[in-house]
Amino acid sequence: xxxxxxxxxxxxxxxxxxxxxxxxxxxxxxxxxxxxxxxxxxxxxxxxxxxxxxxxxxxxxxxxxxxxxxxxxxxxxxxxxxxxxxxxxxxxxxxxxxxxxxxxxxxxxxxxxxxxxxxxxxxxxxxxxxxxxxxxxxxxxxxxxxxxxxxxxxxxxxxxxxxxxxxxxxxxxxxxxxxxxxxxxxxxxxxxxxxxxxxxxxxxxxxxxxxxxxxxxxxxxxxxxxxxxxxxxxxxxxxxxxxxxxxxxxxxxxxxxxxxxxxxxxxxxxxxxxxxxxxxxxxxxxxxxxxxxxxxxxxxxxxxxxxxxxxxxxxxxxxxxxxxxxxxxxxxxxxxxxxxxxxxxxxxxxxxxxxxxxxxxxxxxxxxxxxxxxxxxxxxxxxxxxxxxxxxxxxxxxxxxxxxxxxxxxxxxxxxxxxxxxxxxxxxxxxxxxxxxxxxxxxxxxxxxxxxxxxxxxxxxxxxxxxxxxxxxxxxxxxxxxxxxxxxxxxxxxxxxxxxxxxxxxxxxxxxxxxxxxxxxxxxxxxxxxxxxxxxxxxxxxxxxxxxxxxxxxxxxxxxxxxxxxxxxxxxxxxxxxxxxxxxxxxxxxxxxxxxxxxxxxxxxxxxxxxxxxxxxxxxxxxxxxxxxxxxxxxxxxxxxxxxxxxxxxxxxxxx
Amino acid sequence: xxxxxxxxxxxxxxxxxxxxxxxxxxxxxxxxxxxxxxxxxxxxxxxxxxxxxxxxxxxxxxxxxxxxxxxxxxxxxxxxxxxxxxxxxxxxxxxxxxxxxxxxxxxxxxxxxxxxxxxxxxxxxxxxxxxxxxxxxxxxxxxxxxxxxxxxxxxxxxxxxxxxxxxxxxxxxxxxxxxxxxxxxxxxxxxxxxxxxxxxxxxxxxxxxxxxxxxxxxxxxxxxxxxxxxxxxxxxxxxxxxxxxxxxxxxxxxxxxxxxxxxxxxxxxxxxxxxxxxxxxxxxxxxxxxxxxxxxxxxxxxxxxxxxxxxxxxxxxxxx
Numbered sequence: 001x002x003x004x005x006x007x008x009x010x011x012x013x014x015x016x017x018x019x020x021x022x023x024x025x026x027x028x029x030x031x032x033x034x035x036x037x038x039x040x041x042x043x044x045x046x047x048x049x050x051x052x053x054x055x056x057x058x059x060x061x062x063x064x065x066x067x068x069x070x071x072x073x074x075x076x077x078x079x080x081x082x083x084x085x086x087x088x089x090x091x092x093x094x095x096x097x098x099x100x101x102x103x104x105x106x107x108x109x110x111x112x113x114x115x116x117x118x119x120x121x122x123x124x125x126x127x128x129x130x131x132x133x134x135x136x137x138x139x140x141x142x143x144x145x146x147x148x149x150x151x152x153x154x155x156x157x158x159x160x161x162x163x164x165x166x167x168x169x170x171x172x173x174x175x176x177x178x179x180x181x182x183x184x185x186x187x188x189x190x191x192x193x194x195x196x197x198x199x200x201x202x203x204x205x206x207x208x209x210x211x212x213x214x215x216x217x218x219x220x221x222x223x224x225x226x227x228x229x230x231x232x233x234x235x236x237x238x239x240x241x242x243x244x245x246x247x248x249x250x251x252x253x254x255x256x257x258x259x260x261x262x263x264x265x266x267x268x269x270x271x272x273x274x275x276x277x278x279x280x281x282x283x284x285x286x287x288x289x290x291x292x293x294x295x296x297x298x299x300x301x302x303x304x305x306x307x308x309x310x311x312x313x314x315x316x317x318x319x320x321x322x323x324x325x326x327x328x329x330x331x332x333x334x335x336x337x338x339x340x341x342x343x344x345x346x347x348x349x350x351x352x353x354x355x356x357x358x359x360x361x362x363x364x365x366x367x368x369x370x371x372x373x374x375x376x377x378x379x380x381x382x383x384x385x386x387x388x389x390x391x392x393x394x395x396x397x398x399x400x401x402x403x404x405x406x407x408x409x410x411x412x413x414x415x416x417x418x419x420x421x422x423x424x425x426x427x428x429x430x431x432x433x434x435x436x437x438x439x440x441x442x443x444x445x446x447x448x449x450x451x452x453x454x455x456x457x458x459x460x461x462x463x464x465x466x467x468x469x470x471x472x473x474x475x476x477x478x479x480x481x482x483x484x485x486x487x488x489x490x491x492x493x494x495x496x497x498x499x500x501x502x503x504x505x506x507x508x509x510x511x512x513x514x515x516x517x518x519x520x521x522x523x524x525x526x527x528x529x530x531x532x533x534x535x536x537x538x539x540x541x542x543x544x545x546x547x548x549x550x551x552x553x554x555x556x557x558x559x560x561x562x563x564x565x566x567x568x569x570x571x572x573x574x575x576x577x578x579x580x581x582x583x584x585x586x587x588x589x590x591x592x593x594x595x596x597x598x599x600x601x602x603x604x605x606x607x608x609x610x611x612x613x614x615x616x617x618x619x620x621x622x623x624x625x626x627x628x629x630x631x632x633x634x635x636x637x638x639x640x641x642x643x644x645x646x647x648x649x650x651x652x653x654x655x656x
Numbered sequence: 657x658x659x660x661x662x663x664x665x666x667x668x669x670x671x672x673x674x675x676x677x678x679x680x681x682x683x684x685x686x687x688x689x690x691x692x693x694x695x696x697x698x699x700x701x702x703x704x705x706x707x708x709x710x711x712x713x714x715x716x717x718x719x720x721x722x723x724x725x726x727x728x729x730x731x732x733x734x735x736x737x738x739x740x741x742x743x744x745x746x747x748x749x750x751x752x753x754x755x756x757x758x759x760x761x762x763x764x765x766x767x768x769x770x771x772x773x774x775x776x777x778x779x780x781x782x783x784x785x786x787x788x789x790x791x792x793x794x795x796x797x798x799x800x801x802x803x804x805x806x807x808x809x810x811x812x813x814x815x816x817x818x819x820x821x822x823x824x825x826x827x828x829x830x831x832x833x834x835x836x837x838x839x840x841x842x843x844x845x846x847x848x849x850x851x852x853x854x855x856x857x858x859x860x861x862x863x864x865x866x867x868x869x870x871x872x873x874x875x876x877x878x879x880x881x882x883x884x885x886x887x888x889x890x891x892x893x894x895x896x897x898x899x900x901x902x903x904x905x906x907x908x909x910x911x912x913x914x915x916x917x918x919x920x921x922x923x924x925x926x927x928x929x930x931x932x933x934x935x936x937x938x939x940x941x942x943x944x945x946x947x948x949x950x951x952x953x954x955x956x957x958x959x960x961x962x963x964x965x966x967x968x969x970x971x972x973x974x975x976x
Contacts, residue, residue: 476852
């Protein structure tokens with residue numbers, strides 16, 4: 001069998017592959033990241049690479065223009081080497097900030113923001129360290145080492161206490177110094193130890209005993225295992241502050257952008273282990289970065305609290321994920337007990353504990369219970385809505401008396417996945433758009449001010465809102481080409497019009513950055529499903545949006561969302577601005593609260609028990625609400641009076 | 657014990673739309689037809705008035721129909737090669753309006769030019785002074801070329817033009833606006849879509865009061881109940897004050913009823929199904945009278961006996 005040497009530019013990485021290995025697979029082997037939303041099925045057209053030298057075989061014409069094919073573009077998942085190759089990965093296919101931690105990227109600014117969440121009033125961290133000075137045993141007081149220690153700890157932390165064999169084995173040498181001289185040895189009592197105690201469901205465990213006073217070295221990790229982004233905060237449990245924060249893209253992305261394609265990937269041979277490893281490796285990479293920057297030893301990280309959607313937490317724990325996507329949608333576990341982090345593969349303190357945010361079901365995960373905890377929605381008297389807008393959309397309605405949640409099958413329209421010029425919110429992503437009504441001139445800003453590479457979710461929402469206000473799309477989202485024929489081009493794929501947001505000569509990719517009719521349709525469906533989900537929840541309890549006093553917006557792009565744009569396109573209900581609160585990444589926020597307060601950790605479990613899940617797919621009125629919401633901003637204009645007023649004012653300026 | 661007053665008090669009302677223009681109004685029609693104006697549920701006279709009973713238009717095609725079955729051929733075959741003569745026949749038969757379908761402009765059905773279509777419309781307008789409904793061929797690219805021309809030659813006649821949809825509404829709306837015609841807004845059996853089409857059209861500055869809703873049609877035995885429930889819900893919404901559903905409703909009963917095999921099959925099935933001469937018109941009449949209960953203001957029909965049966969049923973219901 002022949003082998004081919006493949007060199008990837010611009011990373012200058014090489015790998016040798018066997019005949020029959022796709023270029024995408026080769027890139028994975030070489031640790032070169034090529035965006036493949038569909039997981040290599042040839043259906044997304046995102047894994048564009050340029051063959052600079054050598055021959056390949058395979059068909060990849062569907063997503064490429066004639067000109068691009070002439071320039072050597074291929075889809076990496078669809079072609080196979082026929083000789084040694086030099087392959088260039090163009091900017092649009094490279095995941096900027098994917099590898100390692102790009103602290104400069106605005107994408108992570110929210111996450112990296114330290115101490116954004118106020119520490120809970122009562123600092124009562126899950127991991128307690130007790131500095132103890134144990135009295136030296138005597139003939140009058142011959143209590144064994146273990147009992148001596150447990151008695152001392154029990155005075156500080158009541159309730160049942162357990163202690164493993166490993167710690168007991170070490171104990172005598174921690175309490176004493178052993179001096180060995182030639183043929184004799186001598187035990188000298190010290191008695192100064194620090195006991196590390198962690199709750200494990202109903203009992204406390206004495207995790208470890210350290211010599212001397214180490215009580216000021218007590219750290220924990222708050223983790224958000226997102227479908228798109230994995231976030232880790234290193235929290236100082238003695239002070240309640242966040243020492244460092246880091247984030248990186250979920251490496252599972254190479255298997256597909258959405259949860260379902262990941263679950264499918266897990267079904268292939270070795271897939272489940274690979275998916276588990278990918279997540280664990282991501283967290284490990286983040287820990288490396290955190291401990292280096294904070295100058296903290298891994299052995300002083302005693303716990304991790306992981307939040308995330310149900311599928312991601314299953315991947316992290318290595319649980320069976322397949323059942324999540326199959327009716328009747330029963331996950332392996334919704335409330336997994338605390339486990340040793342080492343068992344999962346996390347190299348923190350060897351006996352350190354991993355806590356997992358409790359999940360409600362297959363479609364409402366630990367990120368939502370964490371989000372509720374972080375928002376405080378479950379404690380408030382006023383009626384509030386929580387929108388979690390990420391790769392999936394979830395909505396929670398309630399107050400201290402009740403909690404209902406539902407999941408909107410939103411799809412990854414906001415995260416760049418299914419958008420033709422979409423990308424994750426990384427350097428070069430257009431994140432805000434303004435279109436002037438008179439000449440339809442487009443003004444856009446990009447993350448880091450870099451030359452535009454593509455559009456991220458906020459940019460897309462902004463673009464649709466602006467296109468609506470400028471009359472470039474009508475209220476059903478159809479392009480009004482006659483407004484400015486020169487600003488449109490015809491799609492090489494489906495022959496429909498595409499609006500040119502950034503012409504080729506101004507973009508970083510050398511291609512026009514366009515918004516296609518399909519992009520607009522997807523976005524309208526996504527926003528329609530989220531709005532209709534909230535609408536259904538509100539109606540299910542016999543209320544209207546006007547009764548909602550607070551709206552919390554959580555999610556990856558939390559703080560940078562433009563509320564006006566969200567309301568203009570009908571993603572969010574039109575409510576007075578002061579009722580809308582951005583809570584950023586509440587998944588990690590909730591995890592952090594739980595790590596800093598045992599009461600909060602208990603509370604999140606109470607939240608889980610209190611939530612009622614509403615399955616929209618069996619609600620006959622949902623489809624009706626959905627079609628009604630698939631319009632800009634909504635078919636029932638009375639729900640969006642100010643948007644309609646602005647549209648009418650605009651109509652006065654627009655010359656048909 | 658007194659009988660409680662069960663009368664509903666509706667806040668909304670169906671708008672009224674007039675089709676056609678007499679010489680006094682700048683046209684050449686001998687009569688006009690006013691649709692809508694109901695203030696209550698159909699045929700519940702105690703609930704609210706029905707000032708304009710449902711009007712009926714009879715179909716005229718601009719070419720000889722290829723597949724009209726025997727009972728229809730008996731009525732029209734001597735005139736159907738000439739749309740003008742056919743239109744005259746329709747008036748003789750007692751229709752309120754002429755429903756002209758420009759079938760022959762379809763690229764596969766003759767591909768006649770906008771000018772030829774305009775000639776046909778002119779001829780029909782001259783031959784028959786009933787108000788006129790004009791439909792394109794359902795191929796957007798072609799209709800966009802033909803309908804403005806047709807609207808232009810019919811200027812002043814206050815015709816009803818069909819149909820705008822969510823996907824294709826701009827050209828026809830502009831034409832109707834420019835030459836003073838009314839519009840049919842088509843949506844596929846979906847209240848939200850119906851509203852959305854109305855919004856799109858009015859966003860162009862076209863008056864909501866000049867729109868007729870066409871929620872698509874299905875005949876007896878072929879999903880009529882879906883249309884029925886859409887009609888009913890739309891009407892209740894309109895009467896409850898939903899301005900976007902308050903337009904008169906049109907149903908294309910003739911086209912749908914005569915597609916049913918029960919209506920089309922000839923006397924080879926007479927033994928089981930009864931004679932074709934009665935069966936087809938009955939199928940059409942039953943479809944129409946059923947759907948009228950849901951709330952409908954303008955019926956497009958084909959067979960004169962079906963039309964008469966519907967009129968009779970309507971007059972009985974209104975007198976009752």
